[in-house]
Amino acid sequence: MIEKLIDYIELYTPLSPTERDDLRELVEIQQFDKHSIIFREGEISTDIYFVLEGCVRLFYNVDAVDKTAFFYTEGQFVCAGESYTFNKPAVENYEALEPTTLCILSKTTIEKLLQRSATFENIARIAVENELLTAQRIIASFVTLSAEDRYTDLLERRGELFLRIPQHYIATFLGVSPETLSRIKQRIAKK
Amino acid sequence: MIEKLIDYIELYTPLSPTERDDLRELVEIQQFDKHSIIFREGEISTDIYFVLEGCVRLFYNVDAVDKTAFFYTEGQFVCAGESYTFNKPAVENYEALEPTTLCILSKTTIEKLLQRSATFENIARIAVENELLTAQRIIASFVTLSAEDRYTDLLERRGELFLRIPQHYIATFLGVSPETLSRIKQRIAKK
DNA sequence: ATGATTTCTTGACGATTGTCAACGATATTT
DNA sequence: AAATATCGTTGACAATCGTCAAGAAATCAT
Numbered sequence: 001m002i003e004k005l006i007d008y009i010e011l012y013t014p015l016s017p018t019e020r021d022d023l024r025e026l027v028e029i030q031q032f033d034k035h036s037i038i039f040r041e042g043e044i045s046t047d048i049y050f051v052l053e054g055c056v057r058l059f060y061n062v063d064a065v066d067k068t069a070f071f072y073t074e075g076q077f078v079c080a081g082e083s084y085t086f087n088k089p090a091v092e093n094y095e096a097l098e099p100t101t102l103c104i105l106s107k108t109t110i111e112k113l114l115q116r117s118a119t120f121e122n123i124a125r126i127a128v129e130n131e132l133l134t135a136q137r138i139i140a141s142f143v144t145l146s147a148e149d150r151y152t153d154l155l156e157r158r159g160e161l162f163l164r165i166p167q168h169y170i171a172t173f174l175g176v177s178p179e180t181l182s183r184i185k186q187r188i189a190k191k
Numbered sequence: 192m193i194e195k196l197i198d199y200i201e202l203y204t205p206l207s208p209t210e211r212d213d214l215r216e217l218v219e220i221q222q223f224d225k226h227s228i229i230f231r232e233g234e235i236s237t238d239i240y241f242v243l244e245g246c247v248r249l250f251y252n253v254d255a256v257d258k259t260a261f262f263y264t265e266g267q268f269v270c271a272g273e274s275y276t277f278n279k280p281a282v283e284n285y286e287a288l289e290p291t292t293l294c295i296l297s298k299t300t301i302e303k304l305l306q307r308s309a310t311f312e313n314i315a316r317i318a319v320e321n322e323l324l325t326a327q328r329i330i331a332s333f334v335t336l337s338a339e340d341r342y343t344d345l346l347e348r349r350g351e352l353f354l355r356i357p358q359h360y361i362a363t364f365l366g367v368s369p370e371t372l373s374r375i376k377q378r379i380a381k382k
Numbered sequence: 383a384t385g386a387t388t389t390c391t392t393g394a395c396g397a398t399t400g401t402c403a404a405c406g407a408t409a410t411t412t
Numbered sequence: 413a414a415a416t417a418t419c420g421t422t423g424a425c426a427a428t429c430g431t432c433a434a435g436a437a438a439t440c441a442t
Contacts, residue, residue: 060331060335067334067335070330081323081324082324082327121312125315128316129272132323132326133272133276135326135327136322139261145253166419167419167420168419172334173334175333175334178421179399179401180399180400181420182421182422183398183399369389369391370390370392370429370431374391377392
């Protein structure tokens with residue numbers, strides 16, 4: 001199961017057999033039920049996660065309404081950046097939308113890995129870089145695209161999300177109400 | 192002048208006197224006129240920039256209209272993440288909105304620095320981490336706030352921008368037309 | 383200083399959106 | 413299989429927004 005993480009890391013940086021064993025030995029794996037909260041705002045994040053299977057929703061609680069900011073699926077790192085970096089209480093929540101399996105890379109695990117090999121420096125870097133690229137792409141889509149175009153863009157890039165995620169979550173991610181998303185779909189179907 | 196970069200880095204990671212000298216010796220400084228383009232879409236980015244003085248606007252060209260995604264001012268790193276990481280042509284543009292002074296950290300400069308001290312690993316990491324935090328905050332503001340709330344939020348966080356940047360740039364950054372920003376201001380003034 | 387740009391504001395109008403509410407469809411649970 | 417909860421669509425209406433256009437204000441260049 002953890003092989004998926006190893007494969008992923010090796011897309012970016014090669015690992016020696018020993019390093020692979022270090023990962024197999026030290027990295028924890030945890031299961032989350034559907035709708036369970038992985039991480040709640042107010043807590044201080046000390047872990048980086050990696051999605052082995054399932055789907056994680058990042059959301060903010062605003063005036064008792066929750067707003068989805070992102071979906072993480074297989075092969076993506078999840079990290080509450082600001083909380084993790086500065087040991088501050090997080091402002092965001094993470095929830096499993098499906099039965100989900102995550103690798104847990106705690107700070108202590110990462111330290112242990114680092115004692116064994118400097119290569120593991122790269123893991124945190126890769127996680128952060130990948131999140132940055134994703135984040136920049138999302139901002140670009142907010143700034144440059146209409147809600148309708150963001151919809152078609154998401155459909156092209158990550159169409160599989162529509163098959164596994166309730167659409168009212170996708171709606172808030174696109175920055176529109178569920179009703180509007182419904183109408184956008186209807187509008188596009190007519191073309 | 193470059194001392195500003197050194198001070199900034201030392202907020203995050205201490206430097207030895209030798210390392211400080213390495214930076215003074217190797218890091219280039221470049222001036223940009225107001226309205227000059229620092230980096231144009233289609234080019235492949237090989238540099239990380241650090242703003243010593245002035246203001247840089249990140250914008251996308253969409254249907255011949257340009258849309259502002261961000262403003263970088265003194266003490267911020269600028270990096271076309273995707274282009275820099277994967278040597279792909281960039282999709283974004285960077286423009287100096289004022290006479291601007293930047294540190295240029297080219298890949299070759301960074302390599303040279305790395306040969307002298309592993310501490311410099313941290314620079315790229317800090318730059319990326321900081322950009323990620325900023326990016327995540329922007330996404331949160333798009334997802335959780337109305338245009339009006341994003342305006343007041345920006346005013347609180349980076350009010351100085353309103354004194355130095357034409358407001359139609361700020362408008363597209365907030366995701367609204369210049370006319371709407373004008374009306375938002377008027378609406379708030381009445382309260 | 384003067385003229386020329388650029389920037390900001392305001393009005394009008396049509397299009398789009400959010401909200402509230404109702405209804406049907408789909409999943410989930412027992 | 414029936415009951416319950418969740419989810420998606422549709423309608424109506426008020427609020428907001430983008431666009432176009434015109435004019436005022438500020439800035440820049442000569």
